[in-house]
Amino acid sequence: MSKLDHLDIITRPDRILGMQKLEELFNQKGYLICQSSGERVYDFNKITAIFVPLSKERDQVMAVHSDYALEFVQSCVLILH
Secondary structure, three states, X not given: OOOOOOXXXXXXXXXXXXXXHHHHHHHHHOOXXXXXXXXXXXXXXXXXXXXXXXXXXXEEEEEEEOOOHHHHHHHHHHHHO
């Protein structure tokens, strides 16, 4: 059993759509705002998509520069404690 087997199959397409929306926004503006640093990221390959669960059925996708992704996730986890 993989780690993702327990997830509802409906959430996976939503995550793909969330990533596609980030890509569309990037293509329109030419950059995305890093949710961790507030900086503009002009290289889509430097974006890490972080999915923050809002409920069992919904996630919020956030664009974070790959240099800040680990720190961002750790800070989100610390808030939950």
